[in-house]
Amino acid sequence: MLRMKLRNDKLEPGTQPATELIFGEWYPALRADTLARGKSTTALLLGVPLLLGRKNDGSIFAMRDLCPHRGIPLSAGWFDGETVQCRYHGWKFEPCGGQCTEIPSLTQIDTLEPSKIYAGAYPCREVDGYAWVYLPEAGAGRISDETKLPPVPEIPKFSSKFRSAHITADLPCNVDHGIIGLMDPAHGPFVHQAWWWRSSASIHEKTKHFEPVPDGFRMSSHAPSKNSAPYKLLGVYGQDVTTTIDFTLPNRRYEVIRAGEKWFASLTTVTPVTPSSCRIDVMACWNIFYNVPLVPTIASYFGAKFVRQDQETMVQQAEGLRYRPAMMLIDDADKPAKWYFALKQRRLTGKGEHPLQGPVELHWRS
Ligand code: FES
Numbered sequence: 001m002l003r004m005k006l007r008n009d010k011l012e013p014g015t016q017p018a019t020e021l022i023f024g025e026w027y028p029a030l031r032a033d034t035l036a037r038g039k040s041t042t043a044l045l046l047g048v049p050l051l052l053g054r055k056n057d058g059s060i061f062a063m064r065d066l067c068p069h070r071g072i073p074l075s076a077g078w079f080d081g082e083t084v085q086c087r088y089h090g091w092k093f094e095p096c097g098g099q100c101t102e103i104p105s106l107t108q109i110d111t112l113e114p115s116k117i118y119a120g121a122y123p124c125r126e127v128d129g130y131a132w133v134y135l136p137e138a139g140a141g142r143i144s145d146e147t148k149l150p151p152v153p154e155i156p157k158f159s160s161k162f163r164s165a166h167i168t169a170d171l172p173c174n175v176d177h178g179i180i181g182l183m184d185p186a187h188g189p190f191v192h193q194a195w196w197w198r199s200s201a202s203i204h205e206k207t208k209h210f211e212p213v214p215d216g217f218r219m220s221s222h223a224p225s226k227n228s229a230p231y232k233l234l235g236v237y238g239q240d241v242t243t244t245i246d247f248t249l250p251n252r253r254y255e256v257i258r259a260g261e262k263w264f265a266s267l268t269t270v271t272p273v274t275p276s277s278c279r280i281d282v283m284a285c286w287n288i289f290y291n292v293p294l295v296p297t298i299a300s301y302f303g304a305k306f307v308r309q310d311q312e313t314m315v316q317q318a319e320g321l322r323y324r325p326a327m328m329l330i331d332d333a334d335k336p337a338k339w340y341f342a343l344k345q346r347r348l349t350g351k352g353e354h355p356l357q358g359p360v361e362l363h364w365r366s
C-alpha cells in the first residue's frame with residue numbers, strides 16, 4: 001500500500017492549533033489488510049486510543065485501548081483470536097462488543113457479575129479496504145443497536161468489475177486545514193505543477209456551479225477541466241464526460257467521473273488523528289483501462305505524487321501555523337471553505353441554516 005509518513009520531525013505533536021472534532025460519525029481508522037486473523041494493532045482516531053484486531057472468524061473489532069478496571073492499555077495484554085485479556089489483573093473481554101467474560105480474582109462467594117461490565121468497544125466495519133470505526137458522541141453510552149447508525153461511507157461503483165487503489169498521507173495540521181486544502185481550487189497551478197497534470201501557464205478563469213446537499217454541497221455535474229491530463233485520457237472514449245464532486249460532513253469528498261460505460265470514482269477523507277493532526281486517505285475505483293496491465297500501479301504512482309505535493313505544502317504551512325496566525329478566506333476561491341466552516345458550526349451547535357439556500361455560481365482563476 002502507498003503510505004506517506006511525515007518525514008519532518010520538527011513538527012512535534014501538540015505544536016499545532018487544535019480544533020473541535022465531530023463525533024457520531026464513521027471514520028476510516030486504518031487499512032483492513034493490516035489486520036491479520038488472530039492479531040491486533042493500535043491506532044489513534046479523533047484522539048481516542050484504539051485497539052483494533054481480527055478474530056479467528058474473520059470479524060474485525062475496535063476497542064477503546066484502555067482497560068475499564070484501572071486504565072492500562074489493553075494493547076499491553078494478550079489477544080488469542082477470541083478474547084482480549086488485560087495484562088494487569090487478567091480480566092478478559094469479548095472484543096467486538098466489549099463484554100467482560102472473566103475476572104480471575106473473583107471467588108465463589110463474590111456476587112459481582114463480570115458480564116455486566118463492558119470495556120469500550122465501537123462499531124467497526126470493513127468497507128473499500130478500510131476498517132471504519134463509528135465514534136459516538138461523548139455520553140452517548142454503549143451502542144446496542146447498530147442498525148440505527150448512519151451507513152458506512154462507500155465509493156459509488158457503476159459496474160461489477162473494477163480496479164481499485166488507495167493512498168494515505170499523514171498531515172501535520174488539524175482536520176480543518178486538511179479539509180479546506182482538499183477543496184481549495186486556487187492552489188492547483190502552484191502546488192500541482194507537473195508535466196503530466198498541468199502547467200501554471202494554463203491558469204484561466206472558471207465558473208463552477210454548486211448546489212446544497214444534506215450536510216454538504218455538490219459541484220454540479222460538468223465537463224471536467226480540459227487542461228488536466230487525466231481528464232484528457234478519459235476523452236479518448238469520445239463520450240461526453242461528466243464529473244460530480246460532493247463534499248459532505250464530517251470529512252468526505254466524493255468524485256465521480258462518467259463517460260458512457262466507463263467510470264472513475266473516488267472517496268477522499270481527511271480524518272482527525274488527534275485534535276491537531278490528521279491523515280488523508282484517497283480510495284479510488286474505476287473500470288477505465290480495466291484490462292490494461294500496470295494501470296493501477298501507474299495510477300497510484302501519479303496519485304501519490306499529487307498527494308505528496310499537497311502533503312509537502314501542508315508540512316510547510318504547519319511551520320507557520322505553529323504561531324497561530326489569523327486566517328483570511330476570500331471570495332470566491334475560498335467560498336467552499338467558508339461553507340465548510342458554516343456546516344461544521346451548524347453540526348456542532350445544532351443551530352443555524354445551511355450556508356447554501358439554493359444553486360450558486362462561483363468564479364475563480366485556476
Ligand atoms: S487494569 Fe485491566 S484488569 Fe485490572
Ligand SMILES: [Fe+2]
Pocket residue numbers: 181182187191192310
Ligand atoms: Fe491539492
